[in-house]
Amino acid sequence: MNYCDKCSKEVPLSNDAFAFDSFVAYGRYVSALNILRGSRHLFQTSDCVGSPSRAQYLEGGPLDERPQYKFNPDKMHKFREAYNKLQEFAKNEVEKGNHES
Numbered sequence: 001m002n003y004c005d006k007c008s009k010e011v012p013l014s015n016d017a018f019a020f021d022s023f024v025a026y027g028r029y030v031s032a033l034n035i036l037r038g039s040r041h042l043f044q045t046s047d048c049v050g051s052p053s054r055a056q057y058l059e060g061g062p063l064d065e066r067p068q069y070k071f072n073p074d075k076m077h078k079f080r081e082a083y084n085k086l087q088e089f090a091k092n093e094v095e096k097g098n099h100e101s
């Protein structure tokens, strides 16, 4: 199990912002990203703000108000596709016993 660099709580693979980045950048899971960067919640939790700069492109994600992360509609398709791939991948990993849910 990985722990969030913001709130220190456990991050399930399906909600890991850096695993998500891997699918955005490479279209697949590259574990080196998690090894180098650790983990961070993608969607907010009751204890963690998560990553609004990423979540704002996903369904149900709140808009990131910070000007440096201004919403860019061009990113939406790619981010949503990456998120769907991450969900599929995480589900398989949990089924194989490689990750906890």
Ligand SMILES: [Zn+2]
Binding pocket: 004, 005, 006, 007, 008, 009, 040, 041, 047, 048, 049, 050
């Ligand atoms: Zn967190």
